[in-house]
Every structure is written in structure tokens, then in C-alpha cells.
Amino acid sequence: MTMVSRRGFIGGIGGCLCCGGSLQAAAPALDLAPLLDPGFRPADKDEKGLWQSLDRAERDIADSPLRVHDPALETYVGGVMGKLAPDYSGDIRCYIVRVPALNATMAPNGMLLVYSGALLRLRHEAGLATILGHECGHYLRRHQIASWRQTRGTTAWMAFLTIGLAIATGVVGGNNRREINAINNALALSIFRYRREQEAEADVYGVRLMAAAGYPPGAAADFWRDVIAEHDAATRMRGGRTGTPSLLLASHPSDSARLAALAKIVAKLGPQGDLGRAPWRQAMATHQLTFLDDQVKLNDPGASLTIIDRLAEDGWTGPLRYQQGEVHRLRGANDLAFVAFAAAVALPDAPALAHRAYGYGLLRKGQGEAGTAELRTYLAKAPDADDRAMVEFTLNQ
Amino acid sequence: MIRAIVLAALLLSACTTTKKVADRTFKPPDRPFTIVVFRPDIEAGQMTAGGLFEVRADWTQSAELNIAAALTAREAKRGGTLSIYADSTAEPPLRAQISEIVRLHRTVGMAVLRHKYSGAELPTKKRIFDWTLGPGTAPLVAATHADYALFVYARDSFSSGGRRALQVLGYAGCIVLACVAVPGGRLTAFASLVDLKTGQLVWFNVLGASVGDMRSKKGAARMVANLLDTFPEQPKPPPPAP
Numbered sequence: 270m271t272m273v274s275r276r277g278f279i280g281g282i283g284g285c286l287c288c289g290g291s292l293q294a295a296a297p298a299l300d301l302a303p304l305l306d307p308g309f310r311p312a313d314k315d316e317k318g319l320w321q322s323l324d325r326a327e328r329d330i331a332d333s334p335l336r337v338h339d340p341a342l343e344t345y346v347g348g349v350m351g352k353l354a355p356d357y358s359g360d361i362r363c364y365i366v367r368v369p370a371l372n373a374t375m376a377p378n379g380m381l382l383v384y385s386g387a388l389l390r391l392r393h394e395a396g397l398a399t400i401l402g403h404e405c406g407h408y409l410r411r412h413q414i415a416s417w418r419q420t421r422g423t424t425a426w427m428a429f430l431t432i433g434l435a436i437a438t439g440v441v442g443g444n445n446r447r448e449i450n451a452i453n454n455a456l457a458l459s460i461f462r463y464r465r466e467q468e469a470e471a472d473v474y475g476v477r478l479m480a481a482a483g484y485p486p487g488a489a490a491d492f493w494r495d496v497i498a499e500h501d502a503a504t505r506m507r508g509g510r511t512g513t514p515s516l517l518l519a520s521h522p523s524d525s526a527r528l529a530a531l532a533k534i535v536a537k538l539g540p541q542g543d544l545g546r547a548p549w550r551q552a553m554a555t556h557q558l559t560f561l562d563d564q565v566k567l568n569d570p571g572a573s574l575t576i577i578d579r580l581a582e583d584g585w586t587g588p589l590r591y592q593q594g595e596v597h598r599l600r601g602a603n604d605l606a607f608v609a610f611a612a613a614v615a616l617p618d619a620p621a622l623a624h625r626a627y628g629y630g631l632l633r634k635g636q637g638e639a640g641t642a643e644l645r646t647y648l649a650k651a652p653d654a655d656d657r658a659m660v661e662f663t664l665n666q
Numbered sequence: 667m668i669r670a671i672v673l674a675a676l677l678l679s680a681c682t683t684t685k686k687v688a689d690r691t692f693k694p695p696d697r698p699f700t701i702v703v704f705r706p707d708i709e710a711g712q713m714t715a716g717g718l719f720e721v722r723a724d725w726t727q728s729a730e731l732n733i734a735a736a737l738t739a740r741e742a743k744r745g746g747t748l749s750i751y752a753d754s755t756a757e758p759p760l761r762a763q764i765s766e767i768v769r770l771h772r773t774v775g776m777a778v779l780r781h782k783y784s785g786a787e788l789p790t791k792k793r794i795f796d797w798t799l800g801p802g803t804a805p806l807v808a809a810t811h812a813d814y815a816l817f818v819y820a821r822d823s824f825s826s827g828g829r830r831a832l833q834v835l836g837y838a839g840c841i842v843l844a845c846v847a848v849p850g851g852r853l854t855a856f857a858s859l860v861d862l863k864t865g866q867l868v869w870f871n872v873l874g875a876s877v878g879d880m881r882s883k884k885g886a887a888r889m890v891a892n893l894l895d896t897f898p899e900q901p902k903p904p905p906p907a908p
Contacts (some may be wrong), residue, residue, distance in 0.1 A: 318711060318721035328753070332765035423830050424716025432832060432846045434840040 299534065301474055303409040307356045315421075316377070316414050323378040330364055330382065337365040337385060337556065338460070345552040346383060349397050354405050354481040361408065369563035371496065375404035377413045388553065389560040390495065390576055392583070393557065394545025395479065395488035402475025410474060412467045419463050427453045468521045469530060476534050485542030486535045493528040499575040500524060506571030506600075550583075558588050565592050570600045585612070587619035594626055606630070614643065621650035632663070692868040694898040695813065698713075700747040701859075702812035705768050706733060707819045710880055713851045715828030719821070725881050729822060732886030737818070740890055746900040749812060760809050767806065770799050771817050774867065775858050783872050799865040807862045815862055820855035820889070822880045853880065857893050869898055 311317045330336060337343075351358035360379045370386040391397055434449045436571055472489075480486045512605065522530075554567055557580070565573050573596045581589050594609030607630040613623035628643030644660050654660070671750045710725035723797035734750045753761060774797050781788045782795070803815070810885035825833065829850060836846035852874065859869040 314722060314724075315720055318724040318726070321723040321726060322709070322721050329765060329769060332762040333769075334766070421714050421716060421718060421720070424718055425714060426716075428716045428832055428848075429835070432839070432848065435846055436835070436844045439842070469700065505726055 290540045299473060299477055299537070301410065301470065303357075304411045305409065307360060307362065311377075311414075312645070313414075315417065319414060319417065320378045323376045323380060327376070327378065327380045329360070330366070330380070333366070333630050335366050335368065336369050339365070339556070342552055342556065345548070346397065346401070347391070349394060350381070350401050350405065353398060353402050354409065355476040357405075361405075367560075367563065369560065369567055373400050373404050374439045375407045377408065377411065377644060379408065381408075385556070385560040386564060389557065390499070390579070391492075391549065391566055392546065392579065393486040393488070395542065396492055397549065398479045398482065398484045399475065399492045400488040402478040404475075405470045405478055406471030406474030407467070410467070410470060412471065416464060416467060420460050423456050423460055427456050430456075465522050469527070472522075472527055473534060476531060476538065480538045480542070483542050485540055485544060486538040487540055487541075488544060490528060490531045490535050493524055493531060495575075495579065497528065499572050501571075501589075502575045503569055503571035506574075507569075558592075561588075561592055565595050568598050568599045585616070587616040587623060590616060591620050591623040591626070594623070598626070603630070603633075607634075614646075621647050621654070624650060625656075629663075692866075692898070694901070696901050698746055698900055699813040700749070700811065701741060701814045702806075702810045702862075703734070703737060703748065703750045703816045703818065704764055704771075705751070705753070706730060707772070707817075708733060708880070709770075709820075710822040711824075712826040713829050714826050715832050717829075717849075719823050724826075725822075729820070729880035729886065732774070732880060732883050733818065733820065733848040733890060735883065736779055736887040736890040737816070739887070740894065744900045748816070749810075763805065763809075767799060767803055767815070768817075770802075771858070772819075772858065774799060775817060775819065775870075778858070778867065778870055779856060779872065782870070783855075784853065795867070795870070797867040799867070801853065801860045801865055803860060803865040810862070812862060814868070815860045817858045817860065818855065818893075819857070820853070820880060822853045822900050823851040824879075825850040849905075853889065855893050859898065869896075872894060 311320050342365055346363045346365065347358070347361075350361055350363060354361070361375075361381055362379055363381045363383065365383050365385060365388070368386060370383045370388070371382050371390060372384045374382045375389050377381075381401070383400065387400055388397070392401075415588060430452055431449055476486045476489045479489060489534060521527075561576070561580070564576060567573070574593065577589055577593050577596070590609050590613035594606045594613060597603070597606035606626070608628035610623055610630055613619050614627045624643045624647040628640045628647060631637075631640030631643060634640075641664055644664055648654065648660060682810050708721075708726060708730050709721050710729040711719055711721040712790055716722055738750065751764065753764075756764065769781055778797055780786050781791060792875050806815070807813070829848070833850055836848040839846050845879045856870070856872040857873075858867055860866065861868050873889070875889075875892070
């Protein structure tokens with residue numbers, strides 16, 4: 270009977286994109302209709318309260334230093350949302366938040382948060398449309414309020430059953446604690462199953478919106494294929510620890526279940542559409558390296574290397590090679606790091622930090638002259654470097 | 667979630683409880699001081715049958731208005747000045763700055779709750795009260811013309827029809843000697859006073875009660891009076907010349 274704040278509860282379930290876990294659910298139909306009209310405002314008491322809490326959360330997020338204050342990027346993301354759900358673009362507000370995780374959340378009041386970690390993993394607009402389409406599915410199908418009502422109803426049943434059976438036990442004697450727990454567990458798990466079904470529905474809804482907006486629906490399947498590849502690589506490099514929660518408690522269908530369901534739908538919808546690589550590259554130009562730097566600092570080498578390799582499919586750049594070296598350096602693989610730093614400084618757009626990293630690598634290998642030359646290049650390229658005094662100390666040894 | 671657990675722990679304490687914690691070295695100034703209240707964090711709603719908190723927009727709005735009015739009236743009676751900061755009138759940079767402070771205080775205030783009121787005492791803070799928001803609050807002195815910022819957090823829940831039915835069922839069990847006490851709606855609140863010049867939390871108080879109703883003017887005034895019963899005094903005006 271503990272009290273759980275709904276704001277905490279919202280944080281837990283929001284219409285988020287990825288949390289992992291498994292259990293199959295029947296694939297939802299392709300012809301689902303939106304459950305709200307453009308300009309929707311809540312009329313029910315519970316939904317009005319939910320919106321009020323979320324409007325306050327949105328005020329905090331709008332002013333938050335975590336928000337990526339780039340009107341061009343927000344307008345671009347909002348524009349893709351507008352293509353997916355043209356009638357609702359006035360109802361949905363897009364915020365980019367600088368959080369290095371693969372996630373996005375849509376609140377029922379129309380506040381959409383897209384994490385920088387999600388943007389980092391994409392290589393075209395169709396990938397963004399995959400994420401936004403899914404979130405739009407939650408919004409248009411009014412999933413959060415339905416989920417809240419289902420939870421409220423189920424927990425009420427649990428409370429009545431617990432007390433009713435406790436009294437019955439007092440009357441007839443005996444101990445039926447096990448039966449009470451079994452019924453309550455089944456009811457509690459039904460809450461999680463309900464949410465997985467909503468996720469599956471949002472996946473299908475999103476792909477349909479993508480196809481209608483002229484994006485190739487196959488990009489959604491590619492997205493999940495990439496997510497699985499990254500997850501596998503991360504698990505391998507962590508020595509087999511997946512970090513995946515229990516299947517029954519998962520809030521989302523498993524990645525592979527989602528991929529299988531999407532592949533079927535994609536086959537039905539056909540392959541047509543434009544991936545939109547050029548506009549995507551332009552929108553992300555000033556942000557990609559910042560977002561990548563955040564990811565690399567997580568020290569999740571399997572995921573980071575997968576992401577870097579995928580970005581390098583468009584061609585290796587100095588910064589990408591440098592970050593590849595950083596991933597290896599952070600995991601203690603100094604030889605691999607050295608090779609990557611060497612490759613970075615050989616490229617015309619090598620960042621200053623690559624010269625420093627390569628320089629110290631050369632010094633460690635006993636190549637003093639080449640090493641100090643690299644450190645000098647570093648100071649020449651970054652005259653205001655914070656560690657200037659330290660590097661000069663090394664040079665004067 | 668942690669916040670909910672801490673509050674739940676507080677809720678299980680006696681009916682109406684307040685316990686003052688403050689910086690012992692703190693002395694209010696000799697001159698009358700002014701207070702600004704930033705975005706009171708107030709929600710009123712119902713406790714569902716299953717014990718969940720469901721916010722009600724209309725109840726929350728009246729609770730906010732009532733508490734703001736009660737705070738202002740109480741301070742005026744004491745001879746001080748208290749203003750409620752209005753988001754709508756602030757320029758965006760100031761608004762962002764205040765947002766930061768409000769969020770920071772939410773974290774620090776919850777830490778005080780956890781470590782001073784809920785038993786999880788920190789070895790380094792046993793006999794001292796030195797929580798602070800840091801020097802980042804200093805620019806707000808000029809911007810708000812206030813010496814202190816008062817932060818108020820309150821959650822008021824009322825048993826829904828289903829919850830009341832559950833309580834009746836629990837009591838009905840008494841007939842067959844199987845009583846089950848089902849807790850109903852509750853009011854939980856805390857307030858904290860921050861010296862804007864230094865960022866130091868100088869006064870803090872917590873209130874947990876199963877009576878009182880912030881949705882009414884009278885209930886809100888009573889709640890404010892209870893919550894602020896140990897609030898630092900304004901200096902007494904000098905006695906009139908004989």
C-alpha cells in the first residue's frame with residue numbers, strides 16, 4: 270500500500286523507445302486510426318491532472334542546460350515530425366536533450382524529447398523518422414493515459430483482493446498468503462504485458478506513418494538491426510553481461526521480436542522512399558562530434574566502436590579516428606589506441622587532441638623526437654590548451 | 667521514486683508532526699527582511715484504491731492560490747514582505763537561472779529530508795546543518811530584491827471512493843476479528859529558507875498530517891501556520907516613543 274507519485278510513475282513509463290527485455294505479443298493491425306483529433310485538450314479529470322504535471326515538467330526541460338539549444342536542429346526534427354503527422358504538428362513540441370542514451374520519449378501533452386544518443390546513432394532522416402514515428406504512435410493512440418488507467422484499475426483489484434483474502438483467512442483460518450501473492454503477481458505482470466503491447470502497436474503505427482510520408486519503411490527494420498548489433502557488441506566487450514532485465518518485467522518487446530514484427534510489415538508496405546542522407550548530415554554537422562564524445566566517455570567500448578564504425582561508412586575522418594583511439598585508450602588497449610591515433614594524425618582534419626595522444630604514445634615507445642614534434646603540433650593547433658604547462662614540462666624534459 | 671519512499675516513511679509518523687532543523691549559527695538580520703517564494707511545488711490529488719497518487723488539476727490550482735495567499739498574509743501580519751515570484755514576468759535569462767535554483771533546491775531539499783528526517787543520517791552531518799545551494803544564488807538578490815528565498819513543497823491526497831470502500835472493508839474485518847487498517851489520503855509538506863546572498867539553507871521544516879485540506883482557504887492557512895510555526899522572527903519594531 271505504499272504511495273507512488275505519479276510523476277515518478279510517468280518517468281518510469283513515458284512512451285519511451287528502448288528499455289530492453291522480451292516476450293512476444295501478437296502483431297497489431299496496420300489500419301489503426303488516431304484516437305485524438307488535432308488540437309486535442311483533455312476533458313477527463315485524471316487526464317487533466319496528468320497534463321498539468323507534464324506541462325510543469327516541460328517548463329523545466331525548456332530551460333534546462335541539458336537541452337541542446339539549437340533552433341535549427343529543433344526545427345529540422347519538428348519538420349520531420351510534421352511530415353509524419355501533418356495534422357498534428359501544432360500539437361507536438363520537439364526538444365533535443367543532451368543525454369548519451371538511445372532513447373526518445375513522447376508525453377501525452379505533446380512534449381517530445383529526443384536524446385542526443387539516439388541522434389548520434391542515425392545516418393539518415395529515415396532513421397529519425399523511425400524514432401519519431403514510433404513516438405507519434407504513442408501520442409496518437411493515447412497510450413499513456415490508457416496505461417495509467419490500466420495500472421490504476423489493476424492495482425485497485427490487487428488491493429481489494431489482498432484485504433478481502435486477508436479477512437477471509439481471519440474467518441476460516443489457515444494461511445493463503447501464497448495464493449494472494451500468486452494472484453497479485455499475475456495482476457502486476459499484466460501491467461507490464463499491457464505496456465509491451467503498446468510498444469508493439471507504436472512500432473507498427475510508426476512504420477505506417479513513415480511509408481505515408483515517403484520514407485522507405487525498411488529503414489525501421491535497419492534501425493533495429495543496428496540496435497541489436499550494437500547491443501551484442503557491447504555485451505561481448507563487457508564479458509557477457511547483457512544488463513537486460515527479466516523478461517516478464519520488461520516494459521518493451523525484445524529488439525529481435527520488434528525486428529521480426531517490423532520485417533513482416535516492411536514486406537507488406539514495399540521498399541520505396543528516400544532515406545534523406547544529405548539533409549541529415551547537414552542538420553547534424555555541428556553536433557555529431559559532441560554527441561560522439563559524450564558516448565565515448567561512457568566507456569562502453571562495444572557500443573562506441575559499433576557506432577564509430579557505422580559513422581565511418583561515410584568515410585573515416587580525423588575526429589572519428591581520434592575517438593576510436595580514445596575508446597581503446599579508455600579500455601586500456603594502448604596498442605590499438607596508438608594505431609588509431611596514428612591514423613587520425615595522418616588525416617587532414619586531425620583534431621589537435623589527436624596530436625597530443627599520438628605524441629605521448631610515441632614518447633612511450635621511445636620515439637622521443639617524433640613524439641615531441643607531435644606535442645608541438647598540438648600546442649600550435651591549440652594555443653589556449655588547458656594543459657599547456659604540463660605539455661611544455663614534458664617538452665623540456 | 668526515492669522521493670516517494672522518503673515521503674511514505676514520513677507519512678507513517680504521527681498524525682501531525684513538525685520538527686525544525688536549522689543552521690544553529692543563523693541569526694535573522696536586525697532589520698525587516700524580505701522573502702521571495704519561487705515556484706511552490708504543490709500538487710493535490712486523490713489516492714486511488716490501489717494507493718497510487720493521481721493529480722487533480724483543479725485541486726492543485728486552488729491549493730497553489732490558497733497557499734500563496736496564506737504565505738503572503740502571514741508574512742504581512744508579521745511585519746515583513748513576501749512576494750511570490752511570477753514566471754510570466756521574468757525575462758528568459760532570469761527565468762532560466764531561477765529554474766536552475768529551483769531544480770537544485772529540489773535535490774538538496776530531498777537530501778535534507780532523507781538524511782535529517784528519515785533516519786539515514788550522514789556521519790559528517792550529525793550535529794551540523796550546512797546544506798547550501800552555493801554562491802549561484804547571489805545574483806538573485808538584485809534580480810528579486812529579496813534577502814531570502816522560501817521553497818515550499820506540498821502533496822495533499824484525498825481518498826478516492828474506491829479507497830474509502832477499501833478502508834470500510836478493512837474495518838468490516840473487525841467484525842470477524844480480522845481488522846486491516848488501510849491508510850487514506852495525507853498531507854505532506856516541507857519548507858526551506860535559503861539565504862540568497864550565500865546560498866545557505868538556514869531553516870527547514872517538515873509537516874506530515876492526515877488532516878487539513880489545502881484546497882480550502884482555511885485549510886491552506888492552517889497548513890502554512892503549522893509548517894512555518896518555527897519560522898525565523900521578523901525583528902520587533904522599536905517601541906513607540908513615550
